Amino acid sequence: MGYRKYVGLVTFVTLAFVHFSQADLLKVCVDTAACHTGGDANSVCAKKGETGGDDNGNCICNGTYKANVAGDACIVKALLQTCTNNAACQNTQSGGDAHAVCAKVGETGGDADGNCICNGTYKANIAGDACIAKALLQTCANNAACQNTQSGGDAHAVCAKVGETGGDADGNCICNGTYKANIAGDACIAKVLLQKCANNAACQNTQSGGDAHAVCAKEGETGGDPDGNCICNGTYKEKANACVVKAVSELDCKPADTDSTTGGTAVCKAVxxxxxxxxxxxxxxxxxxxxxxxxxxxxxxxxxxxxxxxxxxxxxxxxxxxxxxxxxxxxxxxxxxxxxxxxxxxxxxxxxxxxxxxxxxxxxxxxxxxxxxxxxxxxxLPSSASSVWMTTRVVVSSPLIYVLRLIY
Structure with a gap:
């Protein structure tokens, strides 16, 4: 009995030692040095008003690191890091994410060294250390579900129900009236068309809601005003805040204008x-x-x-x-x-x-x-018709010429 008590005491002491010797992320701190002492060299002390901080100070992993699964150490974020294959991006023990893939040069988000990015139906969270499901076009019960940025939503998204534009029976997260989905379909960006502009580039920047076929129309120009107005160019029209090609029958022309470049027929033939x-x-x-x-x-x-x-x-x-x-x-x-x-x-x-x-x-x-x-x-013309006859005659007579040559 005494031997068993001794073993139990040793086991308890050993476990206690292991627990207290582990790095303790999220502990109270006064400065970053306090987080490094008995903690992790890649942690910092976040104060109130800072990401992850509070009134008493909180030890968190710095920008390029994140807490491991156990929450007791900082590991390198795998997203946007170099990679050789998908497995390297998906290893959760080394900072990866199960929904990440290794994009190579020529692939969306990829480069020559390989780049860990979230796959098509997922996007990186705000911290950039995990993949979360894209909320846009996902089913929803209310607007709050679409706007929760922690779960892949967007502050400018709404839940459209059946009978509403873009909605269905199960509810559908879409961008609200003055916003539209970006190219990746994972965030809402302000619509540029019909907004103020300084130049064509401002209207054509697709990353900020523009369209490659938009132009900045100034006062005195069709669709323009003193502050500049983003509109689709002449052969395109606006549809759902995008510029789509006009049909032939939608193109304006002036029959009386016979100019070889700008005239009515010239405009149509240019298309x-x-x-x-x-x-x-x-x-x-x-x-x-x-x-x-x-x-x-x-x-x-x-x-x-x-x-x-x-x-x-x-x-x-x-x-x-x-x-x-x-x-x-x-x-x-x-x-x-x-x-x-x-x-x-x-x-x-x-x-x-x-x-x-x-x-x-x-x-x-x-x-x-x-x-x-x-x-x-x-x-x-007769010459056109006779040329056909002559061609036929030569083809037919060729064998005869060959025979005569053999004779003579």
């Missing part, structure tokens, strides 16, 4: 070579035979030969229809494709030459003009 500024309008349009692309709305695409699901799909090319057999836009009966549009075929009744194919006249019916001949339904 697409197959666009023009029709008389009697103030907007650009695609030429006959072309239509505005449904995906790249600032582009005119050829109608004939395009896939269709009904005649309405072939709108943009007069006298065309959707072929039931090929599901392609083709010219209707008695019309033929000529330079991407449908013209009346030779021999068809007409009232003016413009209805007929190129280089044809209208004499009750369409016929090739003098000096032109019918070549595949179109009118071409």
């Amino acid at each position: 697409d070579a197959h666009a023009n500024c029709p008389a009697g309008t103030s907007k650009c349009a695609c030429n006959n035979g072309y239509k505005q692309d449904t995906t790249n709305v600032n582009t005119c695409v050829k109608v004939l030969g395009g896939t269709c699901s009904g005649s309405s799909s072939c709108t943009g090319a007069d006298n065309s229809e959707c072929s039931a057999t090929s599901s392609k836009c083709v010219c209707v009966t008695n019309y033929i494709e000529d330079s991407s549009i449908c013209k009346k075929a030779l021999g068809q009744t007409c009232t003016k030459a413009e209805e007929c194919v190129t280089n044809a006249d209208c004499a009750t019916t369409c016929k090739c003009s003098s000096g032109y001949i019918n070549t595949g339904g179109l009118c071409a």
Whole structure:
């Protein structure tokens, strides 16, 4: 019995010694030296008003260090440190985080030596020593859940419910009206469009809410004022506080202006070579035979030969229809494709030459003009047609020449 008491006493004393000899972070302090004594060389004494401090002073790890899991020592923060692989960033015993990855050069946030950053659905906390879930676009019960910066939120976020802009049945954290999500989607930044500006650079800084296609309009300029106003440039428009490309049909033009650079048609053709500024309008349009692309709305695409699901799909090319057999836009009966549009075929009744194919006249019916001949339904110069005949003749006669050479 006496032996067991002795062993128990030794065990108790040993445990007590281990406990009191450990570095004691978060202990009361008067200065940083007090934190180093029996503590950790990488700790500092934070006072009231300082991060992690209080009235009595509090020992905490300094900026590039953080407390380990046990809270008794300072370890290097892994985030933003160099790395060779993901495992190095995720080792929690050496300052890493389970949601960190090693980004290499060419990857977002990476560099030549490798850089520990939080993965796509996480972001670094304010201290920069841990990864926290991004609150934006996450489910929420109220605004407070979206605004809690300690858990990945943003002070300018709100919880949008079903029926509200950007909301859904479970609630959705989004940036409030005067703010928008940054490129990473993990913080709210002030909207720049329609805000005051000194120059174009201020409007185009995407890191502070700007847009690469915005400009600073001054007084006397369209959309400008004395203090400067960030607006989207001429070929772009504002949508959800971003500049998106205008469709061909949304571009302003002046038909009466014939200047080769700034004139109505010139403005439209600068966007697409197959666009023009029709008389009697103030907007650009695609030429006959072309239509505005449904995906790249600032582009005119050829109608004939395009896939269709009904005649309405072939709108943009007069006298065309959707072929039931090929599901392609083709010219209707008695019309033929000529330079991407449908013209009346030779021999068809007409009232003016413009209805007929190129280089044809209208004499009750369409016929090739003098000096032109019918070549595949179109009118071409005889030299063009004879060149085809000559090519064929040479190819056919070549074997005969070869035989004659052998004989002689």
